Amino acid sequence: MVEQNHPNSEKIRVIIFNEVRAVRDGLALLLLKSPELAVIGLSPKENGYEEQQETNTVDCVLALSWLDISASDEIQKIKDEFPGAKVVIIGVSGTEKEVLEYIEAGASGYVLPESCPEDLIETVQKVYRGEASCPLNVLSCLFERIASLRAQLNVGQDSHLSSLSQRELQVLQLVAEGMSNKEIAIRLNLELQTVKNHLHNILEKLRVHNRREAVACIPKFKLAVNSN
Numbered sequence: 001m002v003e004q005n006h007p008n009s010e011k012i013r014v015i016i017f018n019e020v021r022a023v024r025d026g027l028a029l030l031l032l033k034s035p036e037l038a039v040i041g042l043s044p045k046e047n048g049y050e051e052q053q054e055t056n057t058v059d060c061v062l063a064l065s066w067l068d069i070s071a072s073d074e075i076q077k078i079k080d081e082f083p084g085a086k087v088v089i090i091g092v093s094g095t096e097k098e099v100l101e102y103i104e105a106g107a108s109g110y111v112l113p114e115s116c117p118e119d120l121i122e123t124v125q126k127v128y129r130g131e132a133s134c135p136l137n138v139l140s141c142l143f144e145r146i147a148s149l150r151a152q153l154n155v156g157q158d159s160h161l162s163s164l165s166q167r168e169l170q171v172l173q174l175v176a177e178g179m180s181n182k183e184i185a186i187r188l189n190l191e192l193q194t195v196k197n198h199l200h201n202i203l204e205k206l207r208v209h210n211r212r213e214a215v216a217c218i219p220k221f222k223l224a225v226n227s228n
Contacts (some may be wrong), residue, residue: 009112011035011036011037011038012036012038012059012060012124012125012128013036013038013040013058013059013060014031014037014038014039014040014058014059014060014061014062014124015039015040015041015042015055015060015061015062015081015082015085016028016031016039016042016061016062017061017062017063017064017078018062018063018064023029023064024042026083027062027090028042030117030121031062031120031121032125033117033228034121034125035126036121036125037121037124040057040058043108048167048197051057058082058085059084059085059086059128060085060086060087060088060124060127060128061078061082061085061087061088062088062090062124063075063078063088063089063090064089064090064091067122067124069188071089071101071102071105071107072101072105072106072210072211073105074105075087075102075105075107076105076106076180076211077182078133079180080180080181080192083179083180083182083183086105086108086109086128087107087109088108088109088111088123088124088127089102089107089109089110089111089112090111090120090221091111091112091113092110092111092112093112093113096141099141100141100142100145103142104210104212104213105210106211106212108127109123109124109126109127109132110123111123117150122161129193132227142224163194163205163227164202164205164206167198168198168201168202168205171184171188171195171198171199171202172202172214172215172217172218174187174188174222175199175211175214176215176218177214181195181196181199198215199211202214
C-alpha cells in the first residue's frame with residue numbers, strides 16, 4: 001500500500017500520521033486513487049515510524065484532529081519531524097474556535113468530518129501548491145482574530161520587546177521565516193532543547209500564547225533585528 005519514493009517523482013509525497021492502522025490504511029487507499037499523490041510512509045508508533053523516510057522527501061503530513069491534546073504541541077512535533085512539510089488536519093469539527101486553533105498552530109489545511117474523499121485529495125493538492133481553502137465564516141473569524149491580536153499587541157508591547165535578548169530576537173526572526181525548531185537549531189548551531197527554551201522565554205516575555213502571536217510582534221522591531 002505504501003509506495004516507494006523516487007527522487008525524480010513529481011507526485012505529492014504524503015505521510016499519514018495516526019496510531020489506528022485501520023484508519024491510516026483506509027486513508028492510504030483513498031489517496032492512492034489520485035495519480036498525483038504517493039503515500040510514502042505511515043504514522044508513528046511507540047518506537048518510530050512504520051515506514052522510515054528521509055524527512056526532506058515529505059511534502060504533506062495528514063493527521064487526525066486531537067481531542068484532549070494541545071494542537072500547537074502536536075503540530076510542532078510533526079513539523080520538527082518533517083521540516084518543510086505541509087500539515088493537513090482531518091476530522092476538524094468545523095467550529096470557528098477549533099479551526100482557528102489549528103491554523104494558529106501551523107496547519108496548512110483541514111478536512112471536515114463530512115468531507116468526501118475528493119475533498120481530501122483536493123485539499124492536499126491545494127496546500128502543496130501553497131493555496132488556501134477556507135469557509136467564509138472562518139475567513140471572517142480570521143480577520144477578527146487578527147484585529148484582536150493587533151489591539152492586544154499595541155498595549156505596552158514596546159516594553160515587552162525590549163526585554164528580548166539578541167539571541168531570542170534571532171530565534172523569533174527565524175520562526176517568522178517559517179523554520180521549525182530543528183531548522184532553527186541547525187541554522188544557529190544550537191541544541192534543539194536550547195531553541196525550545198528560547199521560544200518558551202519569548203512567549204513569556206511577549207505575553208503571548210503561541211508562535212503565531214509572537215511573530216505578529218515582529219513589525220515593531222524588524223528594523224532593529226536586521227540592523228544588528
